[in-house]
Amino acid sequence: MIETRDLTKMYGELYALNRLSLKLEKGDVYGFIGPNGAGKTTTMRILATLLNPTWGEATVCGYSIYNNAKEIRRLIGYMPDFFGVYDDMKVIEYLEFFAAAYRIDGPARRKTCDQVLDLVGLDYKRDALVTSLSRGMTQRLGLARVLLHDPQVLLLDEPASGLDPRARIEMKTLLNQLRSMGKTILISSHILPELAEICNKIGIIERGLLIFDGTVESAIRQVRKNTVYLVAVANDLNGQARDQIEGHVDVLSIDEKEVQGCLRVTLADGITDASFLVDRLMEKGLRMKTFKEEEINLEKVFLDITKGITN
DSSP: OEEEEEEEEEETTEEEEEEEEEEEOTTOEEEEEOOTTSSHHHHHHHHTTSSOOSEEEEEETTEETTTOHHHHHHHEEEEOSSOOOOTTSBHHHHHHHHHHHTTOOTHHHHHHHHHHHHHTTOGGGTTSBGGGOOHHHHHHHHHHHHHTTOOSEEEEESTTTTOOHHHHHHHHHHHHHHHHTTOEEEEEOSOHHHHHHHOSEEEEEETTEEEEEEOHHHHHHHHOOSOEEEEEETTOSSSHHHHHHTTOTTEEEEEEOSSTTOEEEEEOTTOOOOHHHHHHHHHTTOOEEEEEEOOOOHHHHHHHHOOOOOO
């Protein structure tokens, strides 16, 4: 659905994008991650045919950005990080205005507007003035606008930017709905843990260079080479748990967690099965209270892979 090959954008001697190559299949939800100035918005503007690259190729739904701009614009919905709204319009009037621009006419126009309002949860605000909407509602209205013509591909630049926690949860729920509808979505965001929950692939870009491209799981494996488990027992009065684990051939190291009585056990290289820990502890009559693999979030992945350099 989206493919770029050596996509490059220069401003003078500055590389805003440096030979970016990525590929999104139908139904992918791709999280585009990077610091400010890394090239995320530049990429989206090029894919939306609003900005010409210096060189390289990009196709959307099989159409080249160079000579098929009209076809691409019919197939995409682009939501920039900041977009203007007409404050003196009602919500339904705002959507009908853009529906008319998409040449959706007659009874189909009102039906389409009603459908997207229901999808984004703004049907109860249909007669409210746009100026009366909160930041979260305005973001949802912007998403409703780009859904009017039922695009196959969505380019969402920071859709959760500036939202409060409840509004972010609502936006995440909405994005999951769009994913279930089979939309191909390229989404940039700084709300990294939420991206991990809705994206099947991520790309990490820094200073115009794509430094990681793959699944969330593969990114985590790249950052953490060894499997780590959190272990705690209910009746460990004399440190017996540590004594039973320490020195085992499949244990690389043991650290005390901040929570008293919880051990952070790092397994040796190549070892992922930690069932032997349970066996050894239960043989000594110790009752398991905590036994789980330590989770690693997308924020740590981002910090470990990037260097904090921006353009």
